[in-house]
Amino acid sequence: MEAPRSVNSFLPRKALDALLSALRDGGYDCAAPVVRDGAVVYTRLQAQDRLPHGISIQQAPGRYRVGFTDSPRNFSWANGPQALKPFVFTAHETLWSARRDPDGNLCFTEPDRNVDPVAIIGVRSCDLAALALQDRHFLDGACADPHYQARRASLFLVAVNCSHPSDTCFCVSTGDGPAASDGYDLLLDELDDGFVIQAGSPEGQKILDRLPVVSTTDRQLQDINRQNRHAAECQTRRLPPGNLEPALFANLDHPHWQTVAERCLSCGNCTSVCPTCFCYRELDQGTLDSDHSEHIREWDSCFTQGHSYIHGVTIRAGTDLRYRQWLAHKLGSWHSQYGRSGCVGCGRCISWCPVGIDLTEEVATIVGAAS
Ligand code: SF4
Ligand code: SF4
Known part of the structure; x- marks a missing residue:
């Protein structure tokens, strides 16, 4: 899957902090991939935090190792153990609680479902596809899950087209990557000197309008096309085709x-x-x-x-x-x-x-x- 090429905005690398500032000014907490306990995981950034760069990851069956390079890139790795799932379907939560009042009656309360808006930076196309599937499970049908629904509505998704699939990736054969086609608010293609950036929603466009972008060059568009092709071609694993x-x-x-x-x-x-x-x-x-x-x-x-x-x-x-x-x-x-x-x-x-x-x-x- 190749990214749409009608994009014309480029965010220079030195202006990446402007993206974080625009998101914060727009009311979002920022969560971004950082190395913690030997793996890349999404973590809420503090105001002074910057996105880490130079992370590399080796993956193979039963193996996941984080390394560091002098690359300026922030997203030159495939994925960590986390996807978007914990942000919407949490591993452990209280659905309701009950208390006996002084008269012996049971009183039931629901937890506060207000969720602060959060922008998740660095989402991959496979995880956007997975989120769409979780949406179908938790939101479609007669009874949407209110807990999932509240957290889902709080998300602003900054996707990145995957440039470094790991040995274990096979999203090409499932039709879910390595480039994102929809489901994001902003989409980045990372190059050494910055990011080709496009909006995928009105909320994304509002953030994009605040950024110090310049016009893309033909060379940059050729580079991201080549990068996306390479990311697809280097995947060696695949599922048997069709409905199994x-x-x-x-x-x-x-x-x-x-x-x-x-x-x-x-x-x-x-x-x-x-x-x-x-x-x-x-x-x-x-x-x-x-x-x-x-x-x-x-x-x-x-x-x-x-x-x-x-x-x-x-x-x-x-x-x-x-x-x-x-x-x-x-x-x-x-x-x-x-x-x-x-x-x-x-x-x-x-x-x-x-x-x-x-x-x-x-x-x-x-x-x-x-x-
Ligand atoms: S990860 Fe899954 S397939 Fe592997 S040993 Fe555990 S349960 Fe079995
Ligand atoms: S490769 Fe498929 S089955 Fe395995 S974790 Fe990813 S989505 Fe789930």
Whole structure:
């Protein structure tokens, strides 16, 4: 996918701070990718903070390493373990709480859903595609999730076309990258001396209008075209093409499910880092005096024992059944549910799997396709 070339604004690198200032003046907190605990994660910037530069990342099955170079670039890496998911579907939250009043009556309260607007800088196309899928799950239908809805409405997204896909990326084969086509407020193409920048929404245009941009040159447009082509061509992994639902469901008894299960630890890392996984559990946490309780929602994983526990029976007791559930849903029955696969090709589940299980290879073996 190639970025639209009708863009004509260039933000010189020395003016990058003006983007942060314009966002803050527009009422947004800024969250940007910084290195923390050995990984690139989105962090809220303080007023004096600047975007880090020269970060490089190596990814391979079961491997993620951060390095540093003298590059002036701020986004010359693919992605970290986080996507946009924690900003909209938080890992742990209170949905409502209950308190017993002095007369013994139960009083229920909902949490404050006001969320400060936040601009997230450095979003990749795969994560925009994942956000669109999470929107469908949490917002479409008769009952939109009010908790997700409030946080989603607070987001201003500054996307960056990916110039350095990692070894584990395969967004070209899912049609979700490496260049963004929609879903952003501002879109950047990074070059050594600055950013070709375009707006994707009226809010984005308002911020763009405040920036000290100059006109793009033909050379810059050629450079970003070449960069986007290269980012697509260097991806070596791919999913088998088309709707895999029939092939996966025709192979529910394939012996390879058991072969994968002999390596899989059922740790759930893949579902935690996956930007489209949305499973959760709800539980009540009461105080010892029984006067107060919180109704909690927190991320769950189809790899846990409890996820398939129903009325005294664990439906998927074995790891083979759990891995099959994950893959057959993600790449198969999502098509019936949402009209497309649930995978956007970000490669996180490959990098962050402690034993390096690679879904592109496993599914190719199971459906009998060359990966
Ligand atoms: S299944 Fe893996 S590659 Fe696909 S979206 Fe989820 S984490 Fe990314
Ligand atoms: S596939 Fe990998 S990350 Fe996922 S549960 Fe198994 S061992 Fe953990």
